[in-house]
């Protein structure tokens with residue numbers, strides 16, 4: 001691949017993607033606030049704070065009744081959870097990534113040995129394949145799937161695959177693979193605010209809303 | 221504009237009106253993973269993917285995406301987004317009214333924390349705004365508007381119930397007493413099918429020395445406005461109770477065995493008014509527990525330990541979203557310490573009886589609700605219980621229909637009845 005592309009991907013494109021991501025997500029957050037929030041005047045039976053803690057805790061340690069529900073969609077729940085854990089291990093602890101984080105944030109943390117990161121990347125890739133199978137196999141998931149959901153899966157798959165290929169020096173020259181990898185990451189940063197991939201932000205907002213509501217009701 | 225267009229327009233307008241930050245955040249968070257389906261009794265008993273909670277809120281999602289998001293607007297312009305059609309409205313009326321009790325079990329199952337059931341009630345509101353409410357529910361709404369109760373019970377019918385209790389059971393039913401502490405509000409569902417409840421409630425309150433009153437004007441606790449998603453009507457019906465309570469100067473409005481009425485008054489009305497109500501809204505379950513703990517009523521310990529196994533059904537509006545989990549259990553553990561067993565899952569993950577949210581009133585939904593009740597039968601049988609106790613008359617009627625449908629010799633009992641029968645005079 002042309003060396004210009006490599007430098008473009010490392011420099012201006014990366015900066016653009018990060019800025020696009022930050023502005024895009026900022027815009028979406030602003031829109032949320034701008035849409036208005038109603039105060040809840042119903043008398044509280046329980047605590048909103050306890051509700052918030054439980055809302056998040058139930059993800060880590062589902063209570064018995066919830067475990068029963070999750071069992072019915074084990075493939076979706078497990079592939080989702082495992083994917084996120086594995087993907088964040090790669091994003092946050094791959095040695096080169098730690099350096100990039102250090103440059104952006106001004107401080108670094110310890111990285112994990114590459115063989116561990118490599119396994120995590122493999123797990124993340126397999127989880128994505130399982131998710132794709134679930135899109136076809138589960139009647140509900142099949143019904144709710146759209147072109148966008150398939151695109152999301154594909155766009156997440158790309159940086160993981162190219163990163164993994166780069167590490168293993170597979171098929172193409174190292175620098176070409178690295179360029180592809182960086183371009184795939186940059187595309188995801190741009191795609192995120194435009195798509196459902198922004199769900200990571202809403203995950204927190206939605207679960208806080210959930211915790212406050214059901215905590216106050218005395219449900220949680 | 222053709223009538224059809226007006227219809228879709230009304231639904232979309234209602235959806236747009238509904239969307240605020242809270243709803244937008246939840247719709248944005250949904251990954252369409254389908255986990256919520258596994259919580260829904262209608263999906264679980266039919267396997268129909270369209271009964272998945274996420275699909276039942278699809279119209280609201282579409283209206284949101286098409287009107288509030290940049291990508292959605294662009295896609296709509298390019299014809300890539302499907303606008304809501306007349307056919308969609310008819311189709312989702314079946315999905316959201318016949319196959320949803322708004323029990324909100326799905327809300328507790330969603331990994332993203334989305335209040336799916338709550339959002340489905342917003343879809344119901346849009347469908348109602350579009351004039352697409354199931355005729356059986358419309359009929360009940362009209363009856364409540366005309367005569368006060370959704371089943372057509374008039375003021376004269378209510379007075380006849382009070383008179384019957386005085387004449388046949390020899391218990392005074394105080395009416396419109398100014399300065400009473402507590403205004404007791406029943407529902408036609410309860411008195412129409414279990415009129416002894418009037419006597420039981422009276423006995424419990426008298427035993428505790430509560431200064432209480434009923435009012436033939438403060439009716440019905442059941443609120444068809446809430447069922448169909450019409451806030452104006454919900455307010456109108458609730459105000460029939462609130463205005464009497466204000467006029468009599470009570471400190472408390474006691475809702476008897478009705479989940480819907482309790483939720484409409486306690487949860488919805490302060491938000492419709494934009495401030496707290498000037499009196500407490502209390503459910504009979506909490507009241508009985510409170511009076512018992514305060515020592516104002518004395519009960520015979522273990523009186524229902526008679527060799528039968530007793531279990532408790534958590535209702536959606538009183539337990540799951542009302543938070544009254546321990547109150548009935550503490551009473552049952554006292555009344556039947558050796559016979560009381562739990563069904564599983566229970567408390568906030570309770571499986572809905574399948575008859576709430578107006579479903580029991582829709583004749584065409586009979587097969588669906590009986591199918592859904594199968595899950596409850598399995599739970600009761602697993603617990604090896606002969607008697608199921610509950611605190612909502614609508615649940616109780618659904619249990620009675622269900623036990624008959626499945627030809628089971630089991631009893632559905634209201635907690636009020638048990639407590640009244642256990643009173644030490």
Ligand code: SF4
Nearest residue numbers: 251252253254256330
């Ligand atoms: S479980 Fe939650 S995130 Fe998943 S489809 Fe249902 S509502 Fe959406």
Ligand code: SF4
Nearest residue numbers: 260321323324326337
């Ligand atoms: S609210 Fe209850 S009945 Fe309705 S979709 Fe959710 S789980 Fe099913």
